[in-house]
Amino acid sequence: MTQSKDTDPYADPRAFYGSELKRLREGAGLTQEQLGQRVFCSASYIGQFETAVRRPQLELSQLLDDVLGSGEHLQRLCRLAHRSKVANYFADAAELEQRARTISEFSSMYVLGLLQTEAYAQAVTRSALRFVSQEARERLVSARRERAQLLEGPSAPAYWAIMHEATLRVAVGSPAVMAEQLNHLAEVVRALPNIVLQVMPFTAGAHHFLNSMVSLMHFNDAPPVVYTEGAGTGRLIEDPALVAHCQSSYDLARTEALPTAASLALIESAAKDWTTQ
Template sequence: MTRPKKLDPSSSPRAMLGAELRHQREKAGLSQEQLGSPLFVSGSFIGQLEAGTRRMRMEYALRIDEVLKTDGYFERNCKAATKSKYPDHFAEAADAEEIAVAIQEYAALLIPGLIQTEAYARAIFRGGLPTAPEEEIDELVAARLDRTRLLANPTTPMFWSVLDEAVLRRKVGGAAVMAEALGHVSALARRHRIIVQVLPFSAGAHMALGGSLKLMTFTDAPPLAYLESLGSGQLLDDPATVGSYELAYDLVGASALSPEASLALIESAAEAFAHEQ
């Protein structure tokens, strides 16, 4: 069961909804498991709603109002609490990132969003949406750069990424964009703000060969795994499933170059792109 967490209800609609859910549940004398049962979810899931690591969907809001007899409170407030500047498939994962104490990410093809530069992000979005108006691309880039503010805190969250060597070789946006993007990753690593490793092509097959993987851990909630594919994503909290992805990440990290050797390879790739200009 998720342990209670002191939320600031004024910090966001989602925090407000989570705090009110805890208040109404305790007022009704129900445990997290007892409230979860009629919703067909676990007590841990209810705890994640209360802690703000999961977003409340309308179907849950309607059932909660019914069980707790809250006169439509959660239905009325659910829309405001679930508004997001991120695509639907990623919105919940973005919320979880904001309160995670540690984020581990295996990146198979692209530099992770939290450590991208503006030019690199713009090249990604333009490549994926070749006919979108510039205003739409601007909004997507702004939202992605807003996520990078998480690393403005000098220590939290701890961010550790394993980059497949393909990330270093794929020329996103051209040589100048890649030189800047890899230089940014290198600078973060040299400031000891992030841990970065490179999984070389020579490592061969591995457990995460099927795609990218993000793991998030929290002070007072179970860990989550996030898997993303073209236009879709899955946020997973089943302990056995998350455990299997944690093992996959550990084994990928064990096969990767050391942080020191990885940094040398990243800077070598950045220098090669810079010379190519």
């Protein structure tokens, strides 16, 4: 995986975790490969933690503390490193998308986070997190809007989105919120050449991602990964065979979705429908 641009141990909790892991490993006279063998992972995986590329994991930190005789030191640092503006289960994927060369996403029921307006994001968060404080929801919405800036500028990744037609028809918030959101989709597609947006029509029937949110990320100097998400949970997939399977399924979904021009026309038509309600 791509190396961290800033390995100053005092830059953030994750960098400090990495520097402490390296200090403890070297103090024990172990190479990355030797330590990896003792905690059942690869040398490169240990290296990713030491260079602050990857967020540490609590279960692995427990093993590392046991092997290195560091009590609960790494476990405590791990908890600090897991503080994030986004939902904890999404934090690793959120960091990876900042380094991605291309991002390909599919959503079956709601507008993808990078393309959401503030009002739509508020409506989604309010319905999904009814028992969470308003302050906490506002922080999540703010973080989601910050993420959207990823799609702009000279270093923006190529972004391919496929959304099921249900995302255009299911009311999230008021009709005015829906109209604004769909008009925003049309504006973004017209304004940003790095974005491709397709709609999977109802007439396509069943397909591999029928009930899924999937994000495939490719990098310049690292293997691709897949992130999948459900209600209150997310999973980062790195197994090459599973990633390749998801990529093939996504390529097939591209052929089954409407062409970009027809997708844009359908989005604008749906926006008008919401406006008249």
